[in-house]
Amino acid sequence: MFVIKNKKIFISISVALVILAIISMFIFKINKRLGIDFTGGALTEVAYKDARPAQADLNASLQTLGLGSILLQPAGDNDYIVKSRDLSETEHAQLLKTLSLEGKNALTETNFNSIGPSIGQELKFKALLLIILISLGIILFIAFAFRKVSKPISSWKYGIIVVLTLLHDVAIPVGIFTILSHFYGVEVDALFVVAVLTILGLSVSDTIVIFDRIRENLKNQAHVGKINFPETVGKSLEQSYVRSICTSLTVILVLLSLFFFGPVSTKYFALMLTAGMFFGTYSSIFLASPLLVWVEEIQAKNKENKKSKK
Amino acid sequence: MWKKRVLALIILLIGAGLVFFVFKSEPKLNKNFATASSFFKNHPFRLGLDLSGGSHLIYKADISQVPAGQVSDSMNALRDVIERRVNLFGVSEPVVQVQNGGFISGSTDEKLIVDLPGVTDVEKATEMIGQTPLLEFKTEAPAGTPQQATVDKNGKITLNANLGPQFVSTELTGRYLKKATLEFDQNTREPKVGLQFDATGTKLFDQITKDNVGKIVAIYLDGAPISTPVVREEITGGTAEISGSFTPTEAKQLVGRLNSGALPVPITLLSRQTIGAILGSNAVHAGVKASIIGFLIIALFLILWYRLPGLIAVLALSIYVSIILALFKLIPVTLSAAGMAGFIISIGIAVDANVLIFERVKEELRSGRTISDAVAAGFSRAWFSIRDSNISSIITAIILFSFGTSLIKGFALTLGMGVLVSMLSAITITRIFLYTIEFVGEGKVARFLFSSGLSK
Numbered sequence: 025m026f027v028i029k030n031k032k033i034f035i036s037i038s039v040a041l042v043i044l045a046i047i048s049m050f051i052f053k054i055n056k057r058l059g060i061d062f063t064g065g066a067l068t069e070v071a072y073k074d075a076r077p078a079q080a081d082l083n084a085s086l087q088t089l090g091l092g093s094i095l096l097q098p099a100g101d102n103d104y105i106v107k108s109r110d111l112s113e114t115e116h117a118q119l120l121k122t123l124s125l126e127g128k129n130a131l132t133e134t135n136f137n138s139i140g141p142s143i144g145q146e147l148k149f150k151a152l153l154l155i156i157l158i159s160l161g162i163i164l165f166i167a168f169a170f171r172k173v174s175k176p177i178s179s180w181k182y183g184i185i186v187v188l189t190l191l192h193d194v195a196i197p198v199g200i201f202t203i204l205s206h207f208y209g210v211e212v213d214a215l216f217v218v219a220v221l222t223i224l225g226l227s228v229s230d231t232i233v234i235f236d237r238i239r240e241n242l243k244n245q246a247h248v249g250k251i252n253f254p255e256t257v258g259k260s261l262e263q264s265y266v267r268s269i270c271t272s273l274t275v276i277l278v279l280l281s282l283f284f285f286g287p288v289s290t291k292y293f294a295l296m297l298t299a300g301m302f303f304g305t306y307s308s309i310f311l312a313s314p315l316l317v318w319v320e321e322i323q324a325k326n327k328e329n330k331k332s333k334k
Numbered sequence: 335m336w337k338k339r340v341l342a343l344i345i346l347l348i349g350a351g352l353v354f355f356v357f358k359s360e361p362k363l364n365k366n367f368a369t370a371s372s373f374f375k376n377h378p379f380r381l382g383l384d385l386s387g388g389s390h391l392i393y394k395a396d397i398s399q400v401p402a403g404q405v406s407d408s409m410n411a412l413r414d415v416i417e418r419r420v421n422l423f424g425v426s427e428p429v430v431q432v433q434n435g436g437f438i439s440g441s442t443d444e445k446l447i448v449d450l451p452g453v454t455d456v457e458k459a460t461e462m463i464g465q466t467p468l469l470e471f472k473t474e475a476p477a478g479t480p481q482q483a484t485v486d487k488n489g490k491i492t493l494n495a496n497l498g499p500q501f502v503s504t505e506l507t508g509r510y511l512k513k514a515t516l517e518f519d520q521n522t523r524e525p526k527v528g529l530q531f532d533a534t535g536t537k538l539f540d541q542i543t544k545d546n547v548g549k550i551v552a553i554y555l556d557g558a559p560i561s562t563p564v565v566r567e568e569i570t571g572g573t574a575e576i577s578g579s580f581t582p583t584e585a586k587q588l589v590g591r592l593n594s595g596a597l598p599v600p601i602t603l604l605s606r607q608t609i610g611a612i613l614g615s616n617a618v619h620a621g622v623k624a625s626i627i628g629f630l631i632i633a634l635f636l637i638l639w640y641r642l643p644g645l646i647a648v649l650a651l652s653i654y655v656s657i658i659l660a661l662f663k664l665i666p667v668t669l670s671a672a673g674m675a676g677f678i679i680s681i682g683i684a685v686d687a688n689v690l691i692f693e694r695v696k697e698e699l700r701s702g703r704t705i706s707d708a709v710a711a712g713f714s715r716a717w718f719s720i721r722d723s724n725i726s727s728i729i730t731a732i733i734l735f736s737f738g739t740s741l742i743k744g745f746a747l748t749l750g751m752g753v754l755v756s757m758l759s760a761i762t763i764t765r766i767f768l769y770t771i772e773f774v775g776e777g778k779v780a781r782f783l784f785s786s787g788l789s790k
Contacts, residue, residue, distance in 0.1 A: 133608065134609075134610035139607075142443065143604055161729045162726055218672065222679075222745075222749070225727045228726040229686075232719065266693060270689045274632055275686070277635065277682060278678050282679075285627050287617035287674070289672075290671050290672065290675045
């Protein structure tokens with residue numbers, strides 16, 4: 025299996041991709057792209073019946089409201105999206121009045137969302153808690169599922185490798201998202217967190233399909249005595265890469281359909297999950313298994329060194 | 335053999351029944367919905383606010399004055415009061431729920447979440463929810479109190495509109511109200527509001543009427559006089575009535591507001607979201623379109639790649655979709671855009687199990703087994719990887735559901751349900767169908783039909 029033979033090349037590619045993703049997080053400042061879900065604030069979307077007023081005119085009159093900095097974004101043909109700090113009822117009414125030029129330019133409010141800063145803080149905390157809990161849950165599950173496989177690699181090492189590939193699977197889509205957010209103004213919202221967490225759940229299942237095969241092949245060889253580990257892993261990969269790609273492909277197909285035809289609010293969610301699924305599959309073939317063989321090699325070398333010292 | 339065929343037939347019939355149910359209970363799909371039986375009428379899809387349009391309000395309850403042991407009681411009382419007020423708007427299916435504070439929720443605040451489908455005038459809604467009707471009884475000020483009057487430029491004198499200084503407050507307020515009722519005057523048919531005081535209120539009212547026979551006792555609502563009747567005699571029964579010039583709706587609303595009572599704990603608005611109905615229905619259309627296209631692409635892929643078993647997997651997938659949609663209606667699950675995304679993704683995950691099984695069957699065929707042996711071996715050997723690969727998704731869904739916000743919960747629920755139901759449908763239903771078509775035999779054609787991918 026050429027993946028195992030060239031394992032160092034594939035591991036390097038993954039490492040390079042992750043580093044690129046992390047660099048883009050720093051360059052494009054993902055922490056500055058938090059949406060109002062996290063920071064608190066208000067988002068008002070209005071659709072004008074006829075032509076919308078000029079942006080400069082509205083900006084000038086919005087400044088006089090004294091609501092702090094207000095961001096006015098044109099959307100669609102006749103719409104505006106207004107971003108501001110969170111608004112009270114009277115402030116909101118004032119804003120709408122100003123936007124409609126004191127009622128001269130008829131509009132309908134299609135969406136209004138005002139979130140107090142405490143709710144944002146709460147979501148931040150919850151997101152962090154969820155990431156920790158889900159990662160823990162998955163590590164425990166892997167350790168449990170592979171508890172009987174301890175030769176030649178102990179089961180907790182499978183767990184660690186799975187977590188490493190998970191980090192890889194999450195880091196790359198997040199990196200892609202930061203680039204998107206820089207160029208298309210997409211914001212980090214609650215759905216972003218859900219996407220990250222779902223990638224954790226979905227991409228681990230792909231790695232498990234292949235590890236499961238390795239587990240089975242190792243069990244079948246148990247009576248043979250000496251096991252050629254790289255060969256077993258290579259054989260397992262050969263047997264299972266088609267199904268691993270097919271299972272991911274079906275999910276990617278529906279995700280793409282969700283991206284192209286689905287609701288606007290879940291577009292970038294679908295895109296992130298697509299990237300997550302793609303790199304999840306990639307990593308279970310080109311990262312997880314090579315890492316497994318690598319770890320075994322290092323282990324074997326250490327053993328020999330110990331023996332020769334004696 | 336016959337047993338299995340009968341079983342397959344039963345499953346097909348159940349699937350067809352579910353499809354029938356899903357269609358019949360959907361107003362947009364059933365032309366005769368108006369005349370459909372109540373069972374169908376009661377089970378349309380329940381759409382979340384982001385799909386139906388409406389308002390989502392989050393209130394913080396100030397529980398600093400509430401003793402520690404009574405927090406949950408007073409929060410429930412608060413919910414009941416708000417629920418009664420919300421019901422006064424005539425909103426269909428409002429949701430009022432308490433979100434408890436604590437470590438897990440990330441904040442120690444007790445919160446109240448109010449969902450009002452179809453209400454897009456959030457100002458009016460928050461006004462009605464937050465407003466406590468203030469009912470006061472005032473008596474005439476002693477003679478000699480200066481009256482406030484204004485003289486306009488035409489020299490016309492008008493008394494101060496709200497008669498403020500003319501009346502002085504008494505102890506009697508809406509606090510001592512036992513209940514309010516809607517009544518109609520027997521002669522004029524005009525609506526009026528009957529008031530029944532509690533014990534303290536009765537005593538106070540007795541005293542007030544006794545002291546003011548022949549004078550006016552003004553009834554104030556929210557700071558404005560709504561009725562200024564003259565007391566003819568002492569009233570001891572603890573009943574009074576307000577006969578302002580109400581319309582029947584106004585009188586009914588007033589009764590409702592008086593009965594719903596004051597809020598047990600003060601609340602402040604933390605966050606509001608209003609989604610226009612058009613935005614919501616656009617999202618529904620897009621979601622349905624994405625589901626159908628996603629389903630068709632998966633079906634095409636399965637048939638082209640896995641041939642005969644693929645076709646059976648499509649059948650199993652259709653039954654899966656009808657089961658899950660029927661469950662959404664029966665439980666019922668409130669669908670949001672994120673929830674629809676969870677459902678669509680679950681269609682992709684649902685065929686995972688089939689893919690694992692078919693790949694295994696193909697492998698067993700290659701090692702020289704007969705078709706029926708290969709199918710049996712494929713199922714039994716693929717089970718472990720199906721179970722393990724789904725467990726991680728289920729773990730994720732459960733944790734997201736237990737600790738997430740309502741948006742995250744909606745996604746976690748549809749995804750989790752999808753994974754669970756699909757494990758059942760992919761394994762059981764596909765297996766039963768595959769066994770029933772053993773008649774294809776072991777010929778070349780049969781082997782072609784059971785192979786997959788690019789092989790001949």
